[in-house]
Amino acid sequence: MNGTTEILSARRICKSHPDPNTGYDVEALHEVSVTVNHHEFVSVIGPSGCGKSTLLRIVAGLDQPSSGEINVAGRRVTRPGADRGMVFQEYALFPWKTTQANVEFGLLLKGIKKDERAKIARRFIELVGLKGSEQKYPHHLSGGMRQRAAVARALANNPKILLMDEPFAAVDAMTRQRLQEELTAISAVERTTVLFVTHAIEEAVFLSDRVVVLAGRPGRVITDMKIELDRPRRWDQLARDPRFNGYCETLTGLLHGKDAGAEAVT
Protein backbone atom coordinates (compact mmCIF):
# COMPACT_ATOMS: atom_id res chain seq x y z
CA MET A 1 0.00 0.00 0.00
CA ASN A 2 1.29 3.38 -0.97
CA GLY A 3 0.39 5.65 1.93
CA THR A 4 1.46 8.90 0.30
CA THR A 5 -1.01 8.94 -2.56
CA GLU A 6 -3.88 6.76 -1.41
CA ILE A 7 -6.87 8.94 -0.53
CA LEU A 8 -9.63 6.37 -0.18
CA SER A 9 -9.33 2.78 0.82
CA ALA A 10 -12.47 0.73 1.29
CA ARG A 11 -11.51 -2.73 2.47
CA ARG A 12 -13.66 -5.86 2.37
CA ILE A 13 -16.94 -4.00 2.73
CA CYS A 14 -19.93 -6.23 3.40
CA LYS A 15 -23.47 -4.97 3.71
CA SER A 16 -26.54 -7.01 4.54
CA HIS A 17 -30.04 -5.72 5.10
CA PRO A 18 -33.36 -7.47 5.68
CA ASP A 19 -35.45 -8.00 2.54
CA PRO A 20 -38.68 -5.99 2.94
CA ASN A 21 -40.80 -8.88 1.63
CA THR A 22 -39.28 -11.98 3.20
CA GLY A 23 -37.59 -10.49 6.26
CA TYR A 24 -34.47 -12.57 5.62
CA ASP A 25 -31.11 -10.85 5.40
CA VAL A 26 -29.94 -10.14 1.85
CA GLU A 27 -26.30 -9.55 1.11
CA ALA A 28 -26.01 -6.35 -0.95
CA LEU A 29 -22.22 -6.08 -0.92
CA HIS A 30 -19.77 -8.95 -0.47
CA GLU A 31 -16.18 -8.10 0.48
CA VAL A 32 -15.92 -5.12 -1.87
CA SER A 33 -12.55 -3.39 -1.85
CA VAL A 34 -11.87 -0.16 -3.73
CA THR A 35 -8.99 2.27 -3.52
CA VAL A 36 -8.74 5.72 -5.06
CA ASN A 37 -5.42 7.53 -5.28
CA HIS A 38 -4.79 11.25 -5.15
CA HIS A 39 -6.09 13.06 -8.23
CA GLU A 40 -7.49 9.84 -9.62
CA PHE A 41 -10.94 9.52 -11.18
CA VAL A 42 -12.46 6.13 -10.43
CA SER A 43 -15.90 4.99 -11.58
CA VAL A 44 -17.88 2.15 -10.09
CA ILE A 45 -20.17 0.57 -12.60
CA GLY A 46 -22.62 -2.29 -12.44
CA PRO A 47 -26.17 -3.49 -13.10
CA SER A 48 -28.98 -1.83 -11.18
CA GLY A 49 -29.32 -3.33 -7.74
CA CYS A 50 -25.65 -4.36 -7.57
CA GLY A 51 -25.06 -2.16 -4.54
CA LYS A 52 -22.91 0.52 -6.19
CA SER A 53 -24.91 3.38 -4.68
CA THR A 54 -24.88 1.60 -1.31
CA LEU A 55 -21.10 1.43 -1.55
CA LEU A 56 -20.92 5.17 -2.20
CA ARG A 57 -23.28 5.91 0.69
CA ILE A 58 -21.12 3.78 2.99
CA VAL A 59 -18.03 5.72 1.91
CA ALA A 60 -19.95 8.96 2.57
CA GLY A 61 -20.85 7.68 6.03
CA LEU A 62 -24.59 7.87 5.30
CA ASP A 63 -24.96 4.06 5.63
CA GLN A 64 -23.06 1.72 7.92
CA PRO A 65 -21.31 -1.38 6.56
CA SER A 66 -22.01 -4.74 8.19
CA SER A 67 -18.27 -5.32 8.19
CA GLY A 68 -15.17 -3.86 6.58
CA GLU A 69 -13.31 -0.62 6.96
CA ILE A 70 -13.18 2.74 5.19
CA ASN A 71 -10.24 5.09 5.45
CA VAL A 72 -10.06 8.53 3.88
CA ALA A 73 -6.65 10.20 3.91
CA GLY A 74 -5.59 7.78 6.62
CA ARG A 75 -8.55 8.38 8.92
CA ARG A 76 -11.22 5.83 9.68
CA VAL A 77 -14.68 6.84 8.45
CA THR A 78 -17.79 6.11 10.50
CA ARG A 79 -20.12 9.02 9.80
CA PRO A 80 -20.63 11.79 7.25
CA GLY A 81 -18.03 14.53 7.15
CA ALA A 82 -16.85 17.49 5.13
CA ASP A 83 -13.75 15.55 3.99
CA ARG A 84 -16.02 13.63 1.60
CA GLY A 85 -18.07 15.91 -0.64
CA MET A 86 -21.11 14.34 -2.24
CA VAL A 87 -23.07 15.14 -5.38
CA PHE A 88 -26.47 13.45 -5.51
CA GLN A 89 -28.47 12.42 -8.55
CA GLU A 90 -31.37 14.59 -7.35
CA TYR A 91 -29.09 17.65 -6.87
CA ALA A 92 -30.15 18.10 -3.23
CA LEU A 93 -29.72 21.88 -3.38
CA PHE A 94 -31.41 23.76 -0.55
CA PRO A 95 -34.46 25.43 -2.16
CA TRP A 96 -34.37 28.25 0.42
CA LYS A 97 -30.81 29.25 -0.39
CA THR A 98 -29.61 31.10 -3.48
CA THR A 99 -26.88 29.55 -5.63
CA GLN A 100 -24.37 31.68 -3.76
CA ALA A 101 -25.70 30.65 -0.31
CA ASN A 102 -25.82 26.99 -1.33
CA VAL A 103 -22.18 27.08 -2.41
CA GLU A 104 -21.20 28.99 0.72
CA PHE A 105 -22.97 26.60 3.09
CA GLY A 106 -20.08 24.25 3.84
CA LEU A 107 -17.78 27.24 4.38
CA LEU A 108 -20.31 28.79 6.74
CA LEU A 109 -20.28 25.58 8.80
CA LYS A 110 -16.50 25.75 8.95
CA GLY A 111 -16.77 29.23 10.45
CA ILE A 112 -15.12 31.02 7.53
CA LYS A 113 -15.78 34.79 7.49
CA LYS A 114 -18.40 36.29 5.22
CA ASP A 115 -16.07 38.06 2.75
CA GLU A 116 -13.83 35.03 2.41
CA ARG A 117 -16.86 32.77 1.91
CA ALA A 118 -18.24 35.00 -0.81
CA LYS A 119 -14.88 35.07 -2.57
CA ILE A 120 -14.43 31.29 -2.55
CA ALA A 121 -18.04 30.71 -3.61
CA ARG A 122 -17.72 33.15 -6.51
CA ARG A 123 -14.62 31.35 -7.75
CA PHE A 124 -16.36 27.96 -7.83
CA ILE A 125 -19.58 29.36 -9.27
CA GLU A 126 -17.50 30.81 -12.09
CA LEU A 127 -15.57 27.54 -12.44
CA VAL A 128 -18.76 25.57 -13.11
CA GLY A 129 -20.07 28.25 -15.49
CA LEU A 130 -22.84 29.69 -13.34
CA LYS A 131 -21.61 33.28 -13.26
CA GLY A 132 -24.66 35.55 -13.25
CA SER A 133 -26.87 33.05 -11.44
CA GLU A 134 -25.47 33.71 -7.96
CA GLN A 135 -28.66 35.26 -6.61
CA LYS A 136 -31.08 32.82 -8.22
CA TYR A 137 -32.92 30.21 -6.21
CA PRO A 138 -32.60 26.57 -7.36
CA HIS A 139 -36.15 26.41 -8.76
CA HIS A 140 -35.16 29.05 -11.32
CA LEU A 141 -32.24 26.93 -12.57
CA SER A 142 -32.43 24.18 -15.22
CA GLY A 143 -31.49 20.62 -14.31
CA GLY A 144 -28.01 21.00 -15.75
CA MET A 145 -27.45 24.29 -13.92
CA ARG A 146 -28.64 22.75 -10.65
CA GLN A 147 -26.12 19.95 -10.98
CA ARG A 148 -23.40 22.51 -11.75
CA ALA A 149 -24.35 24.35 -8.56
CA ALA A 150 -24.25 21.08 -6.60
CA VAL A 151 -20.75 20.36 -7.94
CA ALA A 152 -19.63 23.89 -7.01
CA ARG A 153 -21.09 23.46 -3.52
CA ALA A 154 -19.21 20.20 -3.00
CA LEU A 155 -15.92 21.51 -4.44
CA ALA A 156 -15.98 24.83 -2.55
CA ASN A 157 -15.80 22.82 0.67
CA ASN A 158 -12.39 21.51 -0.45
CA PRO A 159 -13.08 17.82 0.25
CA LYS A 160 -10.38 15.16 0.14
CA ILE A 161 -12.54 13.19 -2.25
CA LEU A 162 -15.63 13.97 -4.30
CA LEU A 163 -18.32 11.26 -4.29
CA MET A 164 -20.77 11.41 -7.18
CA ASP A 165 -23.89 9.23 -7.30
CA GLU A 166 -25.17 9.06 -10.90
CA PRO A 167 -25.07 12.86 -10.99
CA PHE A 168 -25.96 13.22 -14.67
CA ALA A 169 -28.70 10.59 -14.88
CA ALA A 170 -31.52 13.12 -14.67
CA VAL A 171 -30.38 15.59 -17.36
CA ASP A 172 -30.92 15.36 -21.12
CA ALA A 173 -28.34 13.64 -23.33
CA MET A 174 -26.76 16.78 -24.79
CA THR A 175 -26.43 18.50 -21.43
CA ARG A 176 -25.03 15.27 -20.00
CA GLN A 177 -22.17 15.19 -22.53
CA ARG A 178 -21.36 18.83 -21.88
CA LEU A 179 -21.38 18.28 -18.11
CA GLN A 180 -19.10 15.26 -18.52
CA GLU A 181 -16.60 17.31 -20.53
CA GLU A 182 -16.76 20.13 -17.97
CA LEU A 183 -16.24 17.70 -15.11
CA THR A 184 -13.07 16.27 -16.65
CA ALA A 185 -11.78 19.80 -17.26
CA ILE A 186 -12.59 20.90 -13.69
CA SER A 187 -11.05 17.84 -12.07
CA ALA A 188 -7.89 18.45 -14.13
CA VAL A 189 -7.67 22.08 -12.95
CA GLU A 190 -8.60 21.42 -9.32
CA ARG A 191 -6.71 18.11 -9.13
CA THR A 192 -9.84 16.56 -7.68
CA THR A 193 -10.02 12.98 -6.47
CA VAL A 194 -13.32 11.45 -7.54
CA LEU A 195 -15.29 8.28 -6.88
CA PHE A 196 -18.10 8.22 -9.41
CA VAL A 197 -21.03 5.81 -9.54
CA THR A 198 -22.90 5.23 -12.77
CA HIS A 199 -24.65 2.52 -14.75
CA ALA A 200 -23.64 4.09 -18.07
CA ILE A 201 -20.58 2.35 -19.53
CA GLU A 202 -19.59 5.13 -21.94
CA GLU A 203 -19.82 7.73 -19.19
CA ALA A 204 -17.53 5.67 -16.96
CA VAL A 205 -14.93 5.18 -19.71
CA PHE A 206 -15.07 8.81 -20.79
CA LEU A 207 -14.51 10.20 -17.30
CA SER A 208 -12.28 7.70 -15.57
CA ASP A 209 -8.69 6.71 -15.01
CA ARG A 210 -9.97 3.43 -13.65
CA VAL A 211 -13.31 1.60 -13.84
CA VAL A 212 -14.34 -0.85 -11.13
CA VAL A 213 -17.00 -3.30 -12.28
CA LEU A 214 -19.42 -4.71 -9.73
CA ALA A 215 -21.54 -7.80 -10.35
CA GLY A 216 -24.91 -8.08 -8.68
CA ARG A 217 -26.47 -10.29 -6.02
CA PRO A 218 -24.39 -10.00 -3.97
CA GLY A 219 -22.44 -6.95 -5.17
CA ARG A 220 -18.80 -7.89 -5.66
CA VAL A 221 -15.87 -6.59 -7.68
CA ILE A 222 -15.28 -8.57 -10.87
CA THR A 223 -12.88 -6.23 -12.66
CA ASP A 224 -10.73 -3.22 -11.92
CA MET A 225 -9.71 -1.79 -15.28
CA LYS A 226 -7.32 1.06 -16.10
CA ILE A 227 -8.52 3.44 -18.82
CA GLU A 228 -5.52 4.73 -20.69
CA LEU A 229 -6.87 7.52 -22.86
CA ASP A 230 -5.29 10.95 -23.29
CA ARG A 231 -6.64 13.98 -21.46
CA PRO A 232 -8.28 16.41 -21.92
CA ARG A 233 -11.09 14.24 -23.25
CA ARG A 234 -13.73 15.46 -25.64
CA TRP A 235 -16.70 13.60 -27.01
CA ASP A 236 -16.15 14.65 -30.64
CA GLN A 237 -12.69 13.03 -30.53
CA LEU A 238 -13.30 10.03 -28.27
CA ALA A 239 -16.50 8.89 -29.97
CA ARG A 240 -14.39 7.87 -33.00
CA ASP A 241 -11.44 6.57 -30.97
CA PRO A 242 -11.06 2.78 -31.41
CA ARG A 243 -9.46 2.45 -27.95
CA PHE A 244 -12.49 4.19 -26.35
CA ASN A 245 -14.86 1.87 -28.17
CA GLY A 246 -12.68 -1.08 -27.24
CA TYR A 247 -12.99 -0.30 -23.52
CA CYS A 248 -16.74 0.11 -23.87
CA GLU A 249 -17.07 -3.23 -25.66
CA THR A 250 -14.97 -5.04 -23.05
CA LEU A 251 -17.03 -3.59 -20.21
CA THR A 252 -20.30 -4.36 -22.00
CA GLY A 253 -19.17 -7.95 -22.37
CA LEU A 254 -18.31 -8.15 -18.67
CA LEU A 255 -21.60 -6.66 -17.57
CA HIS A 256 -23.62 -8.99 -19.78
CA GLY A 257 -21.57 -12.07 -18.94
CA LYS A 258 -22.98 -14.78 -16.72
CA ASP A 259 -20.78 -13.59 -13.86
CA ALA A 260 -22.51 -10.23 -13.76
CA GLY A 261 -25.67 -11.30 -11.99
CA ALA A 262 -29.24 -10.54 -12.96
CA GLU A 263 -30.59 -7.49 -14.74
CA ALA A 264 -27.54 -6.31 -16.60
CA VAL A 265 -28.03 -2.93 -18.21
CA THR A 266 -26.19 -1.08 -20.93
Add this chain to the structure above:
Amino acid sequence: MTALASARRWRTTSWLAWIVKEIVPFAVGVLIWQALSSLNVWPSVLFPSPAQVFVTFVTDIQSGVLLKSLGVSLISLGWGFLVGAAIALPLGYLMGLNSASRDFFDPLVNLLQAIPGLAWIPFAILWFGLGQGAVTFIIVMSVFFPVLYNLLTGIRVIQPVLVEASQTLGAGRAAIIMHVIFPATLPNLMTGIRLGIAFGFRSLVGGEMIASTDGIGYQIFNAQQYFQSARIVVGMLSIGIVWLMLDRLILRPIERRTTMRWGLMREGIENT
Protein backbone atom coordinates in the same frame (compact mmCIF):
# COMPACT_ATOMS: atom_id res chain seq x y z
CA MET B 1 -41.42 57.08 -23.67
CA THR B 2 -38.71 57.27 -21.04
CA ALA B 3 -37.95 54.33 -18.78
CA LEU B 4 -39.23 56.26 -15.79
CA ALA B 5 -42.53 57.07 -17.43
CA SER B 6 -43.04 53.47 -18.49
CA ALA B 7 -42.21 52.29 -14.97
CA ARG B 8 -44.72 54.74 -13.57
CA ARG B 9 -47.38 53.63 -16.03
CA TRP B 10 -46.71 50.00 -15.17
CA ARG B 11 -47.05 50.77 -11.49
CA THR B 12 -50.35 52.63 -11.99
CA THR B 13 -51.86 49.86 -14.09
CA SER B 14 -50.75 47.16 -11.66
CA TRP B 15 -52.30 49.12 -8.78
CA LEU B 16 -55.52 49.37 -10.77
CA ALA B 17 -55.40 45.67 -11.50
CA TRP B 18 -54.87 44.93 -7.84
CA ILE B 19 -57.83 47.09 -6.78
CA VAL B 20 -60.06 45.49 -9.38
CA LYS B 21 -58.97 42.03 -8.25
CA GLU B 22 -59.55 42.76 -4.58
CA ILE B 23 -62.74 44.83 -4.85
CA VAL B 24 -64.77 43.23 -7.63
CA PRO B 25 -65.61 39.98 -5.77
CA PHE B 26 -66.94 41.98 -2.81
CA ALA B 27 -68.85 44.41 -5.04
CA VAL B 28 -70.56 41.47 -6.74
CA GLY B 29 -71.37 39.94 -3.35
CA VAL B 30 -72.91 43.18 -2.06
CA LEU B 31 -74.93 43.62 -5.28
CA ILE B 32 -76.44 40.15 -4.96
CA TRP B 33 -77.15 40.78 -1.28
CA GLN B 34 -78.84 44.12 -2.10
CA ALA B 35 -80.87 42.53 -4.90
CA LEU B 36 -82.10 39.76 -2.58
CA SER B 37 -83.11 42.19 0.16
CA SER B 38 -84.88 44.46 -2.39
CA LEU B 39 -87.21 41.57 -3.20
CA ASN B 40 -88.74 42.21 0.24
CA VAL B 41 -89.54 38.54 0.63
CA TRP B 42 -88.23 38.42 4.19
CA PRO B 43 -88.66 41.01 6.96
CA SER B 44 -85.49 42.99 7.59
CA VAL B 45 -85.03 41.41 11.02
CA LEU B 46 -84.46 38.08 9.25
CA PHE B 47 -82.50 39.53 6.31
CA PRO B 48 -81.02 43.00 6.89
CA SER B 49 -80.06 45.01 3.81
CA PRO B 50 -76.53 46.22 3.04
CA ALA B 51 -77.67 49.81 3.72
CA GLN B 52 -78.95 48.97 7.21
CA VAL B 53 -75.75 47.12 8.00
CA PHE B 54 -73.64 50.01 6.75
CA VAL B 55 -75.54 52.53 8.89
CA THR B 56 -75.18 50.32 11.99
CA PHE B 57 -71.50 49.87 11.15
CA VAL B 58 -70.91 53.64 11.04
CA THR B 59 -72.94 54.18 14.26
CA ASP B 60 -71.01 51.48 16.13
CA ILE B 61 -67.67 52.84 14.92
CA GLN B 62 -68.60 56.35 16.04
CA SER B 63 -69.84 55.19 19.46
CA GLY B 64 -66.60 53.24 19.89
CA VAL B 65 -68.45 50.02 20.79
CA LEU B 66 -67.31 48.09 17.74
CA LEU B 67 -63.62 48.91 18.02
CA LYS B 68 -63.62 48.31 21.76
CA SER B 69 -65.15 44.85 21.50
CA LEU B 70 -62.95 44.01 18.52
CA GLY B 71 -59.95 45.07 20.59
CA VAL B 72 -60.97 42.82 23.49
CA SER B 73 -61.48 39.90 21.12
CA LEU B 74 -58.21 40.40 19.29
CA ILE B 75 -56.28 40.51 22.55
CA SER B 76 -57.83 37.15 23.57
CA LEU B 77 -57.11 35.74 20.13
CA GLY B 78 -53.55 37.09 20.08
CA TRP B 79 -52.64 35.66 23.48
CA GLY B 80 -54.44 32.40 22.77
CA PHE B 81 -52.55 32.02 19.51
CA LEU B 82 -49.19 32.95 21.00
CA VAL B 83 -49.51 30.56 23.94
CA GLY B 84 -50.90 27.74 21.76
CA ALA B 85 -48.15 28.13 19.18
CA ALA B 86 -45.48 28.56 21.85
CA ILE B 87 -46.37 25.09 23.19
CA ALA B 88 -47.03 23.46 19.80
CA LEU B 89 -43.80 24.55 18.09
CA PRO B 90 -41.21 23.15 20.52
CA LEU B 91 -43.31 20.04 21.13
CA GLY B 92 -43.73 19.52 17.37
CA TYR B 93 -40.00 19.78 16.64
CA LEU B 94 -39.26 17.53 19.63
CA MET B 95 -41.76 14.90 18.44
CA GLY B 96 -40.62 15.20 14.84
CA LEU B 97 -36.93 14.81 15.61
CA ASN B 98 -36.95 12.36 18.51
CA SER B 99 -38.72 9.02 18.31
CA ALA B 100 -38.89 8.46 22.08
CA SER B 101 -40.81 11.69 22.68
CA ARG B 102 -42.93 10.95 19.62
CA ASP B 103 -43.88 7.56 21.04
CA PHE B 104 -44.73 9.13 24.37
CA PHE B 105 -46.66 12.22 23.27
CA ASP B 106 -48.42 10.93 20.16
CA PRO B 107 -51.12 8.87 21.97
CA LEU B 108 -51.82 11.67 24.45
CA VAL B 109 -52.01 14.39 21.82
CA ASN B 110 -54.16 12.18 19.59
CA LEU B 111 -56.62 11.60 22.42
CA LEU B 112 -56.90 15.28 23.22
CA GLN B 113 -57.10 16.57 19.67
CA ALA B 114 -60.54 15.07 19.03
CA ILE B 115 -61.96 17.17 21.89
CA PRO B 116 -63.28 20.47 20.47
CA GLY B 117 -61.96 23.66 22.06
CA LEU B 118 -65.52 24.57 23.05
CA ALA B 119 -65.82 21.38 25.13
CA TRP B 120 -63.34 22.98 27.49
CA ILE B 121 -65.77 25.85 28.28
CA PRO B 122 -67.12 24.39 31.56
CA PHE B 123 -63.65 23.89 32.98
CA ALA B 124 -62.46 27.17 31.52
CA ILE B 125 -65.19 28.99 33.46
CA LEU B 126 -64.48 27.00 36.64
CA TRP B 127 -60.76 27.67 36.44
CA PHE B 128 -60.68 31.23 35.12
CA GLY B 129 -64.15 32.59 35.83
CA LEU B 130 -66.33 34.30 33.21
CA GLY B 131 -64.27 36.61 31.00
CA GLN B 132 -61.19 36.94 28.86
CA GLY B 133 -59.13 34.33 30.74
CA ALA B 134 -61.62 31.57 30.00
CA VAL B 135 -61.91 32.64 26.35
CA THR B 136 -58.14 32.75 25.93
CA PHE B 137 -57.79 29.26 27.40
CA ILE B 138 -60.33 27.86 24.93
CA ILE B 139 -58.46 29.52 22.06
CA VAL B 140 -55.19 27.98 23.24
CA MET B 141 -56.80 24.54 23.12
CA SER B 142 -58.04 25.23 19.56
CA VAL B 143 -54.86 26.73 18.13
CA PHE B 144 -52.52 24.10 19.54
CA PHE B 145 -53.58 21.06 17.49
CA PRO B 146 -53.63 22.38 13.92
CA VAL B 147 -50.26 24.04 14.46
CA LEU B 148 -48.78 20.87 15.96
CA TYR B 149 -50.14 18.45 13.35
CA ASN B 150 -49.19 20.56 10.36
CA LEU B 151 -45.70 21.03 11.75
CA LEU B 152 -45.38 17.27 12.26
CA THR B 153 -46.49 16.69 8.67
CA GLY B 154 -43.94 19.27 7.55
CA ILE B 155 -41.18 17.35 9.28
CA ARG B 156 -42.37 14.02 7.90
CA VAL B 157 -42.29 15.18 4.28
CA ILE B 158 -38.74 16.60 4.39
CA GLN B 159 -36.64 14.92 1.71
CA PRO B 160 -33.97 12.86 3.52
CA VAL B 161 -31.48 13.75 0.77
CA LEU B 162 -31.46 17.39 1.93
CA VAL B 163 -30.46 16.32 5.42
CA GLU B 164 -27.85 13.97 3.96
CA ALA B 165 -26.47 16.71 1.70
CA SER B 166 -26.03 19.00 4.68
CA GLN B 167 -24.27 16.21 6.59
CA THR B 168 -21.78 15.64 3.78
CA LEU B 169 -21.06 19.38 3.92
CA GLY B 170 -20.19 19.05 7.59
CA ALA B 171 -23.48 19.96 9.28
CA GLY B 172 -24.09 18.71 12.80
CA ARG B 173 -27.45 18.40 14.52
CA ALA B 174 -27.85 22.09 15.34
CA ALA B 175 -26.94 23.19 11.81
CA ILE B 176 -29.32 20.63 10.29
CA ILE B 177 -32.18 21.97 12.42
CA MET B 178 -31.33 25.61 11.65
CA HIS B 179 -30.60 25.34 7.94
CA VAL B 180 -32.70 22.38 6.77
CA ILE B 181 -35.50 21.47 9.18
CA PHE B 182 -36.74 25.00 9.96
CA PRO B 183 -36.98 26.31 6.39
CA ALA B 184 -38.24 22.98 5.04
CA THR B 185 -41.16 22.92 7.49
CA LEU B 186 -42.22 26.50 6.72
CA PRO B 187 -44.89 25.75 4.05
CA ASN B 188 -46.71 23.31 6.34
CA LEU B 189 -46.15 25.55 9.33
CA MET B 190 -47.83 28.44 7.50
CA THR B 191 -50.82 26.18 6.82
CA GLY B 192 -50.82 25.25 10.51
CA ILE B 193 -50.74 28.90 11.52
CA ARG B 194 -53.62 29.76 9.16
CA LEU B 195 -55.71 26.87 10.47
CA GLY B 196 -54.72 27.71 14.03
CA ILE B 197 -55.96 31.29 13.66
CA ALA B 198 -59.11 30.12 11.86
CA PHE B 199 -59.88 27.58 14.63
CA GLY B 200 -59.02 30.31 17.13
CA PHE B 201 -61.68 32.62 15.63
CA ARG B 202 -64.31 29.90 15.88
CA SER B 203 -63.54 29.32 19.54
CA LEU B 204 -63.27 33.03 20.20
CA VAL B 205 -66.81 33.71 19.05
CA GLY B 206 -68.26 30.59 20.67
CA GLY B 207 -66.34 31.19 23.88
CA GLU B 208 -67.40 34.82 24.18
CA MET B 209 -71.05 33.93 23.60
CA ILE B 210 -71.00 31.53 26.56
CA ALA B 211 -68.11 32.42 28.83
CA SER B 212 -67.73 36.18 28.57
CA THR B 213 -69.50 39.53 28.79
CA ASP B 214 -67.33 41.33 26.30
CA GLY B 215 -65.86 41.04 22.83
CA ILE B 216 -67.25 40.69 19.33
CA GLY B 217 -68.75 37.24 19.96
CA TYR B 218 -70.62 38.58 22.97
CA GLN B 219 -71.82 41.56 20.88
CA ILE B 220 -73.25 39.22 18.24
CA PHE B 221 -74.97 37.16 20.92
CA ASN B 222 -76.28 40.26 22.68
CA ALA B 223 -77.61 41.82 19.45
CA GLN B 224 -79.65 38.68 18.84
CA GLN B 225 -81.35 39.15 22.25
CA TYR B 226 -82.58 42.57 21.06
CA PHE B 227 -83.38 41.46 17.49
CA GLN B 228 -80.71 43.86 16.15
CA SER B 229 -80.06 41.84 12.99
CA ALA B 230 -77.91 44.49 11.33
CA ARG B 231 -75.65 44.55 14.38
CA ILE B 232 -75.22 40.75 14.15
CA VAL B 233 -74.08 41.13 10.55
CA VAL B 234 -71.71 43.95 11.52
CA GLY B 235 -70.12 41.63 14.09
CA MET B 236 -69.86 38.76 11.62
CA LEU B 237 -68.38 40.94 8.88
CA SER B 238 -65.89 42.54 11.28
CA ILE B 239 -64.43 39.11 11.98
CA GLY B 240 -64.17 38.48 8.27
CA ILE B 241 -62.48 41.82 7.66
CA VAL B 242 -59.98 41.27 10.47
CA TRP B 243 -59.08 37.86 9.04
CA LEU B 244 -58.76 39.31 5.54
CA MET B 245 -56.37 41.97 6.82
CA LEU B 246 -54.30 39.40 8.72
CA ASP B 247 -54.05 37.35 5.56
CA ARG B 248 -53.25 40.21 3.17
CA LEU B 249 -50.99 42.27 5.43
CA ILE B 250 -49.08 39.58 7.35
CA LEU B 251 -49.45 35.98 6.17
CA ARG B 252 -49.29 36.49 2.41
CA PRO B 253 -46.32 38.87 2.48
CA ILE B 254 -44.46 36.29 4.62
CA GLU B 255 -45.27 33.57 2.10
CA ARG B 256 -44.30 35.72 -0.87
CA ARG B 257 -40.92 36.40 0.72
CA THR B 258 -40.26 32.79 1.72
CA THR B 259 -42.07 29.69 0.49
CA MET B 260 -43.23 31.20 -2.82
CA ARG B 261 -39.86 32.82 -3.51
CA TRP B 262 -38.18 29.46 -2.90
CA GLY B 263 -40.55 27.68 -5.30
CA LEU B 264 -41.99 25.50 -2.54
CA MET B 265 -45.46 27.00 -3.06
CA ARG B 266 -47.37 28.54 -5.94
CA GLU B 267 -50.60 30.49 -6.30
CA GLY B 268 -52.17 27.51 -8.02
CA ILE B 269 -51.83 25.10 -10.91
CA GLU B 270 -53.05 26.65 -14.14
CA ASN B 271 -53.04 25.32 -17.70
CA THR B 272 -53.53 21.71 -16.78
